[in-house]
Amino acid sequence: MKLVSFSTADGKVRPGALLEEENLVVDLSASSHTDALSVIAAGITSIDNPGAYPRYKFSEVRLHAPLANPPRLFAIGLNYREHAIESKMAFPEFPVVFFKLQTAIIGPGDAVVLPKNSSEPDYEAEMAFAIGKGGYRIPASAWREHVYGYTIVNDVSARDIQRSTSQWSLAKSFPTFSPMGPAIVTADEIADPHNLKIGLSIDGETLQNSTTSELIFKIPDLIEYLSSITPLLPGDIVSTGTPSGVGMGRNPKRWLKPGDNVTVTIEGLGSLTNPVAAE
Numbered sequence: 392m393k394l395v396s397f398s399t400a401d402g403k404v405r406p407g408a409l410l411e412e413e414n415l416v417v418d419l420s421a422s423s424h425t426d427a428l429s430v431i432a433a434g435i436t437s438i439d440n441p442g443a444y445p446r447y448k449f450s451e452v453r454l455h456a457p458l459a460n461p462p463r464l465f466a467i468g469l470n471y472r473e474h475a476i477e478s479k480m481a482f483p484e485f486p487v488v489f490f491k492l493q494t495a496i497i498g499p500g501d502a503v504v505l506p507k508n509s510s511e512p513d514y515e516a517e518m519a520f521a522i523g524k525g526g527y528r529i530p531a532s533a534w535r536e537h538v539y540g541y542t543i544v545n546d547v548s549a550r551d552i553q554r555s556t557s558q559w560s561l562a563k564s565f566p567t568f569s570p571m572g573p574a575i576v577t578a579d580e581i582a583d584p585h586n587l588k589i590g591l592s593i594d595g596e597t598l599q600n601s602t603t604s605e606l607i608f609k610i611p612d613l614i615e616y617l618s619s620i621t622p623l624l625p626g627d628i629v630s631t632g633t634p635s636g637v638g639m640g641r642n643p644k645r646w647l648k649p650g651d652n653v654t655v656t657i658e659g660l661g662s663l664t665n666p667v668a669a670e
Contacts, residue, residue: 392408392435392436392437392438392576392577392580393408393409393411393574393575393576393577393580394406394407394408394409394427394430394431394457394458394540394574394575394576394577395407395408395409395416395427395454395455395457395572395573395574395575396426396427396454396455396456396457396458396459396498397416397447397452397453397454397455398452398453398455399447399451399452399453400451404426404455404459405418405419405420405425405426406419406420406424406425406426406427406429406430407419407420407447407452408438408441409573409574410441410446414448414449415446415447415448415449416446416447416448416449416452417438417441417444417445417446418444418445418446418447419435419438419444421444421445422435422444426460427457427458427459427575428458428460428461428625428626431458431521431523431539431575431625431626432625432626434523434524434539436539436540436577436578436579437577437579453500454498454499454500454572454573455498455572456496456497456498456499456569456570456571456572457498457542457571457572457573457574457575458496458521458542458571458575458626458628459493459496459498460493460626461493461496461521461626461627461628462624462625462626462627463490463624463627463628464490464491464492464493464495464496464569464627464628464630465488465489465490465617465627465628465629465630466488466489466490466491466517466544466546466563466629466630466632467486467487467488467608467613467629467630467631467632468483468487468488468489468559468632469482469483469487469607469632470483470486470487470606470607470608470631470632470633471601471605471606471607471632471633471634471635472605472607473601473605473634473635474632474633474634474635474637474640475607476635477635477636477637477639477640478639478640482607483607483608485616486608486612486613486616486617488616488617489558489559489560489563490560490564491546491560491563491564491568491569491630492560492564494564494566495547495563495564495565495566495567495568495569496569496570496571497567497569497570497571497665498570498571498572498573499570499572499573499663499664499665500664500665500666501567501570501665502567502665502666502667502668503545503547503567503568503570503647503653503665503666503667503668504565504566504567504668504669504670505647505648505649505667505668505669505670506549506565506670507670508552509549509550509551509552509562509565510551510646511549511550511551511638511639511644511646512547512548512549512550512646512647513547513548513549513550513637513638513639513646513647514545514547514591514593514598514599514637514638514647514653515545515546515547515548515591515633515637516543516545516589516590516591516599516633516634516655516657517543517544517545517546517589517630517631517632517633517655518541518542518543518544518584518587518589518603518630518631518657518660519541519542519543519544519571519628519629519630519631520538520539520540520541520542520584520610520628520629520631521538521539521540521541521542521575521626521627521628522537522538522539522623522624522625522626522627522628522629523537523538523539523540523578523625524536524537524539524625525537525622525623525624525625525627526618526622526623527618527621527622527623528618528619529614529615529618529623530615531611531612531614531615532611534610534611534614534615535578537614537623538578538584538610538614539575539577539578539625540575540576540577540578540580540581541575541576541578541581541584541657541659541660542571542572542574542575542576542628542660543571543572543573543655543656543657543660543661543662543663544569544570544571544628544630544655545569545570545571545591545653545655545663545665546563546568546569546630546633547563547565547567547568547569547570547647548562548563548568549562549563549565549568550562550638550639550646570653570655570663570665571628571663572663573661573662573663574660574661576659576660576661580659581659581660584603584610585603585604585606585609585610586602586603586604587602587603587657587658587659587660588600588601588602588656588657588658589601589602589603589634589655589656589657589658590655590656590657591636591653591654591655591656592653592654592656593645593647593651593652593653593654594651594652598636598637598638598641598645599633599634599635599636599637600634600636601634601635601636603631603657605634606631606632607632608631608632610629610631613629613631614629617629647667648667649667649668649669650666650667651666651667652664652665652666652667653665653666653667
C-alpha cells in the first residue's frame with residue numbers, strides 16, 4: 392500500500408491510499424482514521440475492499456507530506472562513505488544523529504523557501520523509513536517487525552548555519568527544509584531497502600546517483616542504536632543519510648537558488664519534486 396495524505400476542494404487533509412494504476416486515491420478517513428499517523432499506529436498496510444471507500448481521481452486531489460506530524464524526525468549524518476569523503480570527515484564509529492523539526496515538513500510540489508539568513512542552502516536525497524511497531528532496545532535481528540514503510544526525504548541544509556555550531560538540527564529545520572513524499576510505501580512492497588537506486592536532479596541535471604547498498608549504518612543498525620537510547624514510537628521517521636554529490640562537495644559549490652526544480656527519485660518509492668523560491 393502507498394499511504395498518502397491528501398486534500399480535495401474542501402481543503403481538509405486526510406489519509407489515503409494511492410492506487411497508481413487506476414489514477415485514484417482511496418479515502419481512509421472513512422474508516423475512522425483521522426490522519427496518516429493513526430493509520431500507521433493501527434498497522435494498516437492494505438485495503439481489503441477499496442470499492443467500499445470514497446475514491447477520488449488524481450486530478451481532484453492535492454498530495455501533502457504523507458506524514459506531517461511524526462512524533463520525531465530523526466536524521467542520520469555521514470552515512471554514505473563517499474559523502475563522508477566529500478565532506479572531508481572521518482567515517483563515523485557510531486551513527487551521527489540529529490533531529491529535523493516537524494515545522495520543516497512539506498509535501499510534493501510545495502516550494503522550498505530559501506531563508507534570508509543563509510547563503511549556502513544545499514540539497515540531500517535520502518531514503519527514510521517509518522516506524523510502525525514501537526519499542527525499546529530492539530535487537531537488530533527484529534528490525535523488520537518495526538518498520539511500517541519507506542519514503543523519500545530531501546534533507547535541505549543551510550551549510551553556513553550548520554558550520555557555525557556543532558549542533559546541526561537548526562540548520563536543517565528552517566520552514567520547508569524537509570520535503571517528504573509522495574507516499575509512504577509499506578514494507579511488504581519493498582523486498583530489500585538496502586538495494587535501491589537513489590538519485591537527485593535539478594532541472595534535469597543529475598547531481599546525485601547512488602544506491603542504498605552504500606549505507607554505512609543500515610536500517611537494522613539504526614533501529615538497534617536509536618532504540619537503545621530512546622523508545623521508538625509509531626510514526627517516528629528516520630531519514631538514513633545522503634550519498635555523494637551534494638552542493639557542498641562540488642567544485643564549484645552548487646547551492647540551491649530560486650527557480651530550481653529539485654527531484655529526488657528512489658527505486659520503488661517514486662519521485663519527489665519541489666520548486667525552490669526566495670523568502
